[in-house]
Every structure is written in C-alpha cells, then in structure tokens.
Amino acid sequence: MDTCACALELLGMLVYVGAWLCVLATTILPQWLTMSTALLPVESYELGLWETCVVQDVGGMECRAYDSLLGLSSDLKLARILMCASLAVGMLGILVAIPGLYLINSCKEHGGYRTKRTLTIIGGVLGMVSGVLCLIPVSYMAHLAVIHFFDDKVPDVVPRWEFGDALFCGWVGGFLLVVAGLLLVTSCLCSQVEPQPVLQRRYQVMSADVNFRKRSEYV
Numbered sequence: 001m002d003t004c005a006c007a008l009e010l011l012g013m014l015v016y017v018g019a020w021l022c023v024l025a026t027t028i029l030p031q032w033l034t035m036s037t038a039l040l041p042v043e044s045y046e047l048g049l050w051e052t053c054v055v056q057d058v059g060g061m062e063c064r065a066y067d068s069l070l071g072l073s074s075d076l077k078l079a080r081i082l083m084c085a086s087l088a089v090g091m092l093g094i095l096v097a098i099p100g101l102y103l104i105n106s107c108k109e110h111g112g113y114r115t116k117r118t119l120t121i122i123g124g125v126l127g128m129v130s131g132v133l134c135l136i137p138v139s140y141m142a143h144l145a146v147i148h149f150f151d152d153k154v155p156d157v158v159p160r161w162e163f164g165d166a167l168f169c170g171w172v173g174g175f176l177l178v179v180a181g182l183l184l185v186t187s188c189l190c191s192q193v194e195p196q197p198v199l200q201r202r203y204q205v206m207s208a209d210v211n212f213r214k215r216s217e218y219v
Contacts (some may be wrong), residue, residue, distance in 0.1 A: 002123035004188045004190060005102075005188075005190045006102050006103070006187070008183050008184075008186055008187035008190065009101060009102060009120065009183075009184065009187040010101075010103070011183055012124065012180045012181075012182075012183030012186075012187060013097065013098070013101065013180070013184070015089075015132065015176050015179060015180040015183065016093070016097070016123075016127055016150065016177070016180035016181075016184070017094065017176075018178040019090075019127075019131070019172075019173050019175075019179075019180055020087070020090045020091065020094065020130075020173075020177070021176075022152035022169055022170075022172055022173030022176065022219060023083070023086055023087060023090060023130070023134050023170065023174065023177065024087060024168075024171040025169055025173075026083070026138070026166050026167075026169045026173055027083045027084070027087060028050070029135060029164075029165065029166040029169065030046045030047070030048030030050070030051050030052065030053045030063060030166070031046050031048065031165040031166045032046075032047055032048050032049065032050075032079075032141055032164050032166045033046070033047040033141065033145055033162065033163070033164050033167075034046050034047075034161070034162055034163070034164045034169060034180070035047075035159050035160065035161050035162065036159065041058075043055065043056055047164070048166065049079055049080050049083065049160065050065060050066070050080075051063045051167060052066075065141060071149070075140070075141065075144060078137060078140070079137035079140070079141060080212065082133050082134070082136055082137040083133075083134065083137055083170075085133050086130045086131075086134040086174075086177075088131075089126050089129050089130040089133060090126070090127060090131075090177060091131035091188040092171045093122075093123045093124070093125075093126030093127045093129075093130060093181070094123065094124055094127075095121075096119055096122050096123040096126065097119060097120055097123025097124065097126075097127075097174040097184060098123075099116070099119055100115075100116045100117065100118070100119030100120035100121075100122075100123060101116075101120070102116070102189075103133035104208060110173060117188045119187050120184050120185075120187065120188050121184070121185055123181075124180070124181040124184030124185040124186055124188075124212065125181060125185065125195035126181070127177050127178070127180045127181030127184065128177065128178050128181035129181075130177050130181075130184065131173075131174040131175065131176070131177030131178035131179075131180075132174070132178070134170055134172075134173055134174035134177065135170070135171065135174035135175070135178075137168035137170075138171055138174065139171075142163060142167050145160075145161050145162060145163060148160060148161060149161070149162065150196055155175065197201050
C-alpha cells in the first residue's frame with residue numbers, strides 16, 4: 001500500500017472518530033433551539049431532544065426531562081430515532097473499519113489484502129450513511145424553526161425559536177462523517193495491488209524458467 005493511500009486512511013479514521021463524537025454531543029446537548037423573550041430578558045429557554053432548560057443571566061440553569069414519550073411531538077420523535085440510528089451506524093462503521101486499516105495486523109489469514117480493503121470500504125459507506133442520518137433531523141428542525149420564525153400569522157410580540165448551538169454542531173458532525181467515509185473509500189481505490197511475497201515470486205520465476213527449458217528441449 002502506497003504512502004498516499006495510507007495517509008488518506010489514517011486521516012479518514014481520525015475525522016471519523018471526531019465526527020462521531022460531534023454527533024454524540026449534538027444528540028445530548030439541549031441547545032437545539034433557543035428562545036429569549038422581551039418580557040423576561042434575564043431568562044432564555046432551550047429545547048433539546050431529551051429535555052428543556054431555562055437559562056438565567058446570572059449563570060443558573062435548570063433543566064427538566066420530558067414527562068412522557070408518547071406526549072412528544074412527531075418532530076422530536078423522528079429526530080431522536082434518526083440521531084440514535086446515526087450513532088449506531090457510525091459506531092458500527094468504526095468497528096468494521098478499524099480491522100481493515102493497513103497498519104492494523106489483522107485479517108491476514110482470511111483473504112489478506114482483499115478482506116482488509118472490503119472492511120475499509122464497508123466502514124466508509126457506513127460512515128456516509130451515518131452522516132446523512134445526522135444531517136436529516138438537524139436540517140429538518142432548522143427548517144421548522146425558519147418556517148415558524150417567518151410565519152405572518154404569529155404576532156410579532158410572540159417569541160420565536162431560533163437556531164441553537166447543537167444544530168451547528170450536528171451540521172459539522174454530519175458533514176465530517178460523509179467526508180470521513182469518502183476518505184476511507186478513496187484510500188482503497190487509490191491503493192496499489194497487493195505485492196506478492198518474495199518466495200512466491202521466486203517460485204513463479206523458477207516455474208517459468210523450467211517451462212521455457214522444456215519447450216526449448218522439445219524444439
């Protein structure tokens with residue numbers, strides 16, 4: 001395997017792990033949507049997938065989990081499912097791609113180089129799927145916030161939800177997962193054919209020499 005392909009492989013794995021941690025933080029953080037009101041300027045509200053929080057300017061923060069799963073809106077339910085699916089697929093991709101790394105001494109007795117390339121490609125594809133699963137709920141929640149923010153039917157005095165830090169973190173994590181998957185797949189496509197062992201090459205050379213001698217004798 002050439003140096004360029006090996007570097008792409010290592011870079012893809014580093015980006016992969018960092019992006020997965022970013023998606024994990026997005027799933028846990030309550031700052032998906034934020035809202036501040038003119039009536040209570042010292043307080044702001046934060047909406048997450050698992051809890052809602054009230055933040056005060058003095059530094060206090062009080063969070064409360066949702067009372068019922070069945071009482072959640074379909075948007076939050078869908079976001080929960082897709083984010084958890086993104087984390088699960090991403091972790092599976094990492095576990096599959098690690099044995100396929102060139103620097104990891106594994107899978108050499110089960111097909112060798114081809115098996116490792118297959119594992120790396122599967123891990124890269126799973127990373128891209130994980131990134132798409134993360135981008136869907138994040139972008140959908142942002143889309144809903146934009147629609148409600150510019151809704152003319154809602155009076156101007158009514159506070160509106162705005163983008164929170166978790167949405168930006170989710171966009172970064174999902175995009176990096178897609179990039180990491182592309183890097184892993186590209187590293188396999190750019191890699192050279194597995195070099196043959198020295199003994200095998202010697203055997204092939206000797207076999208070719210013997211065959212040539214036999215043909216010359218018949219002639």
